[in-house]
Amino acid sequence: MSSTDGTGPPDRPTDRAPGPKLDLGPVGHLGDRLFAGLARGSGGLVVAIVAFVGVFLLALAIPALADNNSSFLFSRIWEPGGDNPRFGIAALFYTTLISSIIAMVIAVPIAVGVALFTTYYSPKRLAAPVSHAIDLLAAVPSIIYGLWGILFFAPILRPVINGLASALGWIPLFEKPATDNLGVVFTASVVLAIMILPVVTAISREIFAQTPVAHREGALALGATRWEMIRMAVLPYGRSGVVSASMLGLGRALGETVAVLIILSVPNGNDPWNSSIFAGGETFASKIANNAAEFDSPEKTGAYIAAGLVLFVVTFLVNSAARIIVARSGPGGKRPRKNRRTGDKAAQTEGATP
Amino acid sequence: MAKRIEVSGLNVYYGDFKAVEDVSMTIEPRSVTAFIGPSGCGKSTYLRTLNRMHEVIPGARVEGKVVLDDQDLYAPGIDPVAVRRVVGMVFQRPNPFPTMSIFDNVASGLKLNGVKDKKKLTEVVERSLHGANLWTEVKDRLDKPGAGLSGGQQQRLCIARAIAVEPEVILMDEPCSALDPISTLAIEDLIEKLKDRFTVVIVTHNMQQAARVSDQTAFFNLAATGRPGRLIEMGPTKQIFSNPNEKATEDYITGRFG
Numbered sequence: 001m002s003s004t005d006g007t008g009p010p011d012r013p014t015d016r017a018p019g020p021k022l023d024l025g026p027v028g029h030l031g032d033r034l035f036a037g038l039a040r041g042s043g044g045l046v047v048a049i050v051a052f053v054g055v056f057l058l059a060l061a062i063p064a065l066a067d068n069n070s071s072f073l074f075s076r077i078w079e080p081g082g083d084n085p086r087f088g089i090a091a092l093f094y095t096t097l098i099s100s101i102i103a104m105v106i107a108v109p110i111a112v113g114v115a116l117f118t119t120y121y122s123p124k125r126l127a128a129p130v131s132h133a134i135d136l137l138a139a140v141p142s143i144i145y146g147l148w149g150i151l152f153f154a155p156i157l158r159p160v161i162n163g164l165a166s167a168l169g170w171i172p173l174f175e176k177p178a179t180d181n182l183g184v185v186f187t188a189s190v191v192l193a194i195m196i197l198p199v200v201t202a203i204s205r206e207i208f209a210q211t212p213v214a215h216r217e218g219a220l221a222l223g224a225t226r227w228e229m230i231r232m233a234v235l236p237y238g239r240s241g242v243v244s245a246s247m248l249g250l251g252r253a254l255g256e257t258v259a260v261l262i263i264l265s266v267p268n269g270n271d272p273w274n275s276s277i278f279a280g281g282e283t284f285a286s287k288i289a290n291n292a293a294e295f296d297s298p299e300k301t302g303a304y305i306a307a308g309l310v311l312f313v314v315t316f317l318v319n320s321a322a323r324i325i326v327a328r329s330g331p332g333g334k335r336p337r338k339n340r341r342t343g344d345k346a347a348q349t350e351g352a353t354p
Numbered sequence: 355m356a357k358r359i360e361v362s363g364l365n366v367y368y369g370d371f372k373a374v375e376d377v378s379m380t381i382e383p384r385s386v387t388a389f390i391g392p393s394g395c396g397k398s399t400y401l402r403t404l405n406r407m408h409e410v411i412p413g414a415r416v417e418g419k420v421v422l423d424d425q426d427l428y429a430p431g432i433d434p435v436a437v438r439r440v441v442g443m444v445f446q447r448p449n450p451f452p453t454m455s456i457f458d459n460v461a462s463g464l465k466l467n468g469v470k471d472k473k474k475l476t477e478v479v480e481r482s483l484h485g486a487n488l489w490t491e492v493k494d495r496l497d498k499p500g501a502g503l504s505g506g507q508q509q510r511l512c513i514a515r516a517i518a519v520e521p522e523v524i525l526m527d528e529p530c531s532a533l534d535p536i537s538t539l540a541i542e543d544l545i546e547k548l549k550d551r552f553t554v555v556i557v558t559h560n561m562q563q564a565a566r567v568s569d570q571t572a573f574f575n576l577a578a579t580g581r582p583g584r585l586i587e588m589g590p591t592k593q594i595f596s597n598p599n600e601k602a603t604e605d606y607i608t609g610r611f612g
Contacts, residue, residue: 124412212449214445214447214449215449215451215452216410217407217410217443217445217449218445218449218450218451218512218515219451219462220407220410220438221405221407221438221442221443221445221516222438222439222442222462222463222466222515222516222519223435223436223438223439223463223466223467223519224435224466225435228466232451232462233451236451236452236453236454237452237453239453
């Protein structure tokens with residue numbers, strides 16, 4: 001009887017001839033085990049690398065920070081090394097942030113416009129070439145952007161800068177500086193905007209194209225024009241995606257080195273610090289790259305490493321913020337679960353109303 | 355508030371493929387007309403041509419005439435956006451705008467028409483929700499997201515949204531197929547009520563539903579896969595379900611195929 005071993009269900013007929021016992025032992029999970037090991041190893045490796053980078057930065061930065069005779073976070077002086085090391089990141093922080101934010105302010109509206117054009121306005125024949133052209137911008141090396149920016153684009157931007165400066169010069173941010181140099185923060189920002197355009201466009205395009213047909217048709221069936229449909233259905237659905245795309249772009253702009261290094265003119269050490277975006281400046285990345293030749297003593301190196309650490313943390317925070325925004329409101333602007341199920345109680349009485 | 359639709363010689367194409375062939379019918383005002391037929395027979399496609407929603411699908415085009423109140427909807431100079439403001443639509447799956455509150459969902463069509471007056475909006479939203487048998491269930495949470503309602507409530511919200519703009523005709527594309535039986539009953543009651551004010555056209559796979567809610571029934575069928583769908587027979591619902599003229603109709607409603 002097959003049920004004598006206790007595995008047969010009680011209601012199964014038991015008059016079948018007893019066959020050989022079923023082999024339910026291990027079938028050999030060699031592939032499984034190998035792949036699991038490989039996957040775990042790769043995952044562990046990535047975490048280990050990130051940890052090593054962090055530890056490396058901290059280990060080199062801490063001794064230099066301990067010797068620092070100036071406020072690291074709030075000072076604008078940068079004189080590391082020597083008997084009286086004094087260095088602070090305030091100026092670097094300001095230039096890095098302001099150039100990236102301006103880049104975002106320029107790039108995001110254009111990216112959203114291009115993404116909407118290629119998904120909902122342009123004929124199919126045109127959409128693909130336009131998308132490819134934008135994607136190609138991502139393939140241009142940043143050294144090329146730097147050279148193009150300073151040699152070709154900066155002179156073109158000069159009249160724009162003069163116009164803006166004379167119109168808005170009473171705001172310190174737009175103050176016209178004494179010198180007429182080309183390598184100003186604003187120029188770097190515009191070039192950065194072009195550099196982050198592809199990633200913001202690509203992500204926005206993906207998210208807009210995913211807007212459920214049901215939402216789009218719902219708007220159209222109410223008599224919405226195409227633009228009204230986009231406002232009612234596509235933009236609310238894609239909002240969080242655009243925000244996270246912008247954050248990714250911001251992250252890239254913050255860390256961009258070579259292009260910014262080539263474009264920005266380094267202010268003379270004796271000049272007073274200038275907050276205007278129409279003046280030169282240095283970002284974290286460009287400062288470190290500019291002074292790589294100075295890494296001759298651990299004290300000096302440590303100061304630059306500490307600046308790099310701040311950039312690392314800022315970029316990390318920006319990326320985390322992007323992730324949190326995406327997780328909080330996924331595509332479709334979904335609310336957190338708590339609020340979404342408000343209809344449950346009423347659902348039970350569904351149809352009982354007159 | 356309700357208008358007659360006269361369709362003559364209507365063909366629908368997707369690119370080169372002819373999906374619906376030579377449909378002519380008259381849809382009476384203040385009545386419920388049901389379209390029944392097997393899957394793929396073109397009844398939903400045809401329904402969409404009544405408010406030009408098929409134009410959303412790339413490559414779709416129409417030959418023939420759809421006359422509403424002496425105006426051909428396909429005449430040159432007719433704006434499909436304007437057509438859809440007169441001929442509303444309710445879809446298979448409830449599709450309230452997920453980021454909008456219940457109030458804003460119902461008011462969305464009015465806002466498209468440029469109504470900004472808060473008092474007027476409040477009044478129309480309340481009237482439409484009453485009209486969709488939803489008011490008592492949502493009146494205390496009009497500012498909550500529409501996506502938080504149950505499926506049946508969402509569908510009635512979509513109906514409220516459609517009737518808020520006071521259309522002449524309401525098209526419903528299998529409005530109950532995603533709903534449970536109790537919610538379905540609520541929608542069917544509502545359809546009965548809507549026909550006092552609107553011309554209602556409903557596509558359904560559920561023949562009992564067609565028999566329960568409609569005054570006229572149109573049966574669509576296709577000769578074979580890949581052939582265009584055609585209108586086989588249209589008549590009073592009682593007659594179609596008890597004594598149809600065509601053999602194919604009888605076979606379908608008695609469940610012998612489809």
